[in-house]
Amino acid sequence: MIIIPAIDLKEGKCVRLLQGRKEDVTVYSDDPAATARRWADAGAELIHIVDLDGAFSGEQKNLEAVRAIRESVDVKLELGGGIRDMERIDLLLDMGIDRVILGTIATEEPALVKNACTKHPDRIIIGIDAKDGKVAVRGWVEVTGHDATEFARTVEGHGAAGIVYTDISRDGMLSGPNVEATKNMADSVEIPVIASGGIKSIDDIENLLSAGGIWGAITGKAIYSGSLDVREAIALTRKHGN
Secondary structure (H helix, E strand, O other): OEEEEEEEEEOOEEEEEEOOEEEEEEEEEOOHHHHHHHHHHOOOOEEEEEEHHHHHHOOOOOHHHHHHHHHHOOOEEEEEOOOOOHHHHHHHHHHOOOEEEEOHHHHHOHHHHHHHHHHOOOOEEEEEEEEOOEEEEOOOOEEEEEEHHHHHHHHHHHOOOEEEEEEOOOOOOOOOOOHHHHHHHHHHOOOOEEEEOOOOOHHHHHHHHHHOOOOEEEEOHHHHHOOOOHHHHHHHHHHOOO
């Protein structure tokens, strides 16, 4: 399992939202590139970026910040939020983003997911955000009738390279990740599953490692607030042979 620091972008700044509510925002930095360098210097192999403006509006508004991040670090980057068509997927990959994350559009246009996975093998991952086991879309504003685990199997069949699984009830709450649900999803598919939401401390990293089968863990608020040290978390996963 690898540790994946998160950079959430809103109006060009690094922020965190509470349970995805855009009105409950905390600004941590107005220099996303410097923040990325901080996590890269701490040993991160992959950084998770979300364009929150894009997630809510469907139109990405943080490309300048994304370019600055790409130019500032050599580590791999994955990006989601507001990616709705092949043209945008192509643009982001051409910019140097290593993997794009499709969320809302994956539930609405499965044909796009299939085509993107065929055109860009191993570079398309699916963000599955769930509330009470059901997929939520449009910046978590709408909860669909799709069962999260069944949807994971569906996108695996489309050729997705991996899944980012977020339990909305845990995100930004520092209440601990939903280890059981994440483990169940990881066991239900062959592609990598990344845990997201709720990580507070090194104990949570231990719990995810102990569950087994989880490919990575995204952490945001915990590393910005100081309740989790990135270097310590990375050292722990490497001690486990990851």
